Amino acid sequence: MKRSLRDNSLSIVFGILLLVVLVGQAFVGHADYNNAARTDGFAQMSLWRFVTSSSFAVDVAENWESEYLQFTLYILLTVWLVQRGSSESKKPTDAGLGSDRSEHVGRFAQLDSPTPVRAGGWWVGIYSVSLTVVMAVIFLLSWSAQAVTGRVALNELRMRDRLDPVSFGGYLASPDFWNRTFQNWQSELLAVGSMAIFAVFLRQRGSPESKAVGAAHDETPDT
């Protein structure tokens, strides 16, 4: 059991941190919401009412979608785009989908290859893009959830100002929707782009996200 926990420590620790931070977001988001409501002379909300409100859901969803967009783009674009010298990139000569031999598919499948790979045919075709597909689906669902809940949250604010509610179509064209979207996208794109180039010249000893400390700057490590 101890070894099993160690072998999965990365995803378990991130999962625990996620739950802790999400609970923290619920508490401080609730306090923030009620402060604003009090200032504007509107009714307070219970914690449960807040965590099941569109105000909370849209804040969660807008961050989720940008993270999953970031990873979807990174997984997909790094198939063809490279950054020489970066631990986040393949070697420039390896750009592309790779050979059956390097991907262990077709007649190069191994005895312990995943079932769809050993099954061959269109199973392996689907399995070959499954990571990108799942990340992209989560991105699209999160972005849709952001749109659905963002509209409700915006309409609540508009109601306080005695303004007409916006339709779903109207919300998709609204500054609120795109401001929430773009403010998250720009930060993700900056983080990814800077990470790709920082990893050429900077190091973290022991991290798989970094090259070996003594590796030359123009050396792109094997992935």
Add this chain to the structure above:
Amino acid sequence: MRLTRAVFVFYLVFIAAVLAAAFVIGALGR
């Protein structure tokens, strides 16, 4: 591998549950 699969399923189920809840909350206009 059993714990690895459990963690994998946890993440997928957690994401699906939160997104489903968000859609329900939005659809109900809460």
